[in-house]
Amino acid sequence: xxxxxxxxxVHFRYxxxxxxxxxxxxxxNGYEVHLVVADGKGDEIFDGxxxxxxxxxxxxxxxxxxxxxxxxxKGFALDANxxxxxxxxxxxxxxxxxxxxxxxxxxxxEDLPREIMSKEYIPGFLRxxxxxxxxxxxxxxxxxxxxxxxxxxxxxKRFAKLNKATMDVNNYPLxxxxxxxxxxxxxxxxxxxYVGNITQIRGLEQVIDAMELLKxxxxxxxxSFAPNTFKENLERRKGWEKTxxxxxxxxxxxxxxxxxxQVGIVTFLPAGNHTHSQPNKLFEYMAQxxxxxxxxxxxxxxxxxxxxxxxxxxxxxxxxxxxxxxVFLDDKASAQRMGENGRNAVLNTYNWKPEEKKLLGIYAKLxx
Numbered sequence: 001x002x003x004x005x006x007x008x009x010v011h012f013r014y015x016x017x018x019x020x021x022x023x024x025x026x027x028x029n030g031y032e033v034h035l036v037v038a039d040g041k042g043d044e045i046f047d048g049x050x051x052x053x054x055x056x057x058x059x060x061x062x063x064x065x066x067x068x069x070x071x072x073x074k075g076f077a078l079d080a081n082x083x084x085x086x087x088x089x090x091x092x093x094x095x096x097x098x099x100x101x102x103x104x105x106x107x108x109x110e111d112l113p114r115e116i117m118s119k120e121y122i123p124g125f126l127r128x129x130x131x132x133x134x135x136x137x138x139x140x141x142x143x144x145x146x147x148x149x150x151x152x153x154x155x156x157k158r159f160a161k162l163n164k165a166t167m168d169v170n171n172y173p174l175x176x177x178x179x180x181x182x183x184x185x186x187x188x189x190x191x192x193x194y195v196g197n198i199t200q201i202r203g204l205e206q207v208i209d210a211m212e213l214l215k216x217x218x219x220x221x222x223x224s225f226a227p228n229t230f231k232e233n234l235e236r237r238k239g240w241e242k243t244x245x246x247x248x249x250x251x252x253x254x255x256x257x258x259x260x261x262q263v264g265i266v267t268f269l270p271a272g273n274h275t276h277s278q279p280n281k282l283f284e285y286m287a288q289x290x291x292x293x294x295x296x297x298x299x300x301x302x303x304x305x306x307x308x309x310x311x312x313x314x315x316x317x318x319x320x321x322x323x324x325x326x327v328f329l330d331d332k333a334s335a336q337r338m339g340e341n342g343r344n345a346v347l348n349t350y351n352w353k354p355e356e357k358k359l360l361g362i363y364a365k366l367x368x
Contacts, residue, residue, distance in 0.1 A: 002367060005034040005080035009067045010087045013037045013044075013051050016280065017109065017151070017171050018086055023049045025356045026363065036075045038067045052078075060121075064089055072096060082366055084149075088112050088134065091141045098144055103366050106142060107149045107169075108159065111273035113138070118201050118272035120227065142166075147362055154276035154299075165365075169358050171280055172350045173287040177251075179259070179343060183289045185336045191244075192293075192325055193220040193261035195254055196281050200230060201274070203267040203295070203315045210321035211239030217329060219265075220257050222246040258288040262335055263328050266294045267315035275299065283350050286342030291335050293324040303350075309342030 004026055011018055019035060027033040027048045035049055040056030054070035057063035072093040075083060083097050084105040094104045113135035117127050142148050142159050148166040150156040156168040198204050198221065211219050221243050225231045234240055246257065258264065264285030268274040275297045282300065285292055292310030294300050304310045311327060313320040328335040 001030065001032045002082070002363075003032045003034070003078070003080045004082045004084060004363070005036065005075050005078050007036045007071050007075050007083060007085040007090055007093065008087055009038045009057075009063055009071050009090055011037065012039050013041060013046070013053070018107075019046065019049065019051075021171075021174065021352055021356070022084070022107075022169075022359060025352075025359060029360055031363070034075075034078050034080065036071050036078075038063070038071060068093055076100065082363065088138065091137065094145060095141060098146075103146045105147045105149055105362070105366070106145045107151075108138075108155050109151045111152075111155050111158065111276060114273040114276075116272075120200075146366055149359075149362065152276065152278050154273075167358055167362060169355045169362075170278060170350075171283075172352050172355055173280075173283050173346055174352045175347070177255075177284070177287055178346060178351070179255075179288045183259075183336065183339060185262075185332050188262050188332075189218075189260050190216055190329060191218050191220050191261045192263040192265055192329075193222070193257050193290075194265045195220075195222045195249075195257065195284075196266075196279070198223045198225045198230065198234075200233075201269050201271040203269045204230075204234060205237070206269075206316060206318045206321060207265055207267060208234050208237045208239035208243065209318035210325065211242045212237070213239075213318065213322040214242070214325060214329075217242065217325065219243045220246060220261055222249045222254065222257060224248050254284075255288065258285065258290060261290060262332075263325055264288075264290045264292050265321075265325075266292060267313070267321060268295050268297075269315050270295070270297065283346060286350065287346045289339040289343040291328055291338035291342065293321060293328075307341050307345040309338045309345065 006023055023033050023035055024047055033049045036052045038054050042053050044051050052074050054074050057067040082103045085094050086107045097104050113131045116131040139162055142163050148159045148163050150168045151171050153168050156166055160166040266281050294310055294312050295315040296312040301312045304312055311324040313324050
């Protein structure tokens, strides 16, 4: 049996892309699958995938030094046929495995050089030089890997110029998470929702300000704040009085929130790599059959307007956000129609099944 080992020093073990999609797809198709993580939760076997924990790092510096070394040693000891790593900070680990004669896949989840430009923990005057250095390093390294997988076509275009063995495996929803029940719009609450990381660059200040302009409507807000002090910023805004803050919730609770809500909000600001990203929540809202209020980025507009499943607005403008929400709350027939359009699009196009075929095809090539 072909043994494969996924490596991450950053992601939580139950990461949707890494574990629930890629690792489990491989395991179901005959591979012995191992996943090395650093979350401090201990070793376990999850749905046939062997999870190995090297311990949670005590600091970011510790993660970049001791944790990456621990991930390498644990992974190399497993003596896998194929290694598949998910974090830019593990590039040295990938290169070391290549030197050991192993076949190595680099899975790039984000356009990191552009993302660095909006990282709040990096001082503003350092972001540009750090971004340039990271891009140079990535560009040199990807030429040496056996395959490069990217989470979006935009990232694929960047790396395909450097390594012909590059393919996008999009982060579309699992069909098992598709809402197959008929949505009972008559019993939905006057609620809208945002689920995900709660940060300034994801436009949550503008969303909270938009809530102030709406009457009789509440926002279900689920996720964790980054940084924690950002919560104090939102709590000072008048729209916070109309917010149900739910904290970090599990996937079953996310489904309940989406079932109760009439609109899914994904109004990222045009910062970092947002304009070229394909956020999971965009498709998860669609999968649950609720319409979207989304940023008017060209890529997002192409999807949303083609499918006719939402309204695209200027994410910097709370008035536009509030007006779009009100359209759906005032016209439930349109909300239901657009929600069903989104769900059908996920069922027929934007789902994990065709992406799984790409992943298996990549592994089949590396086996030869």
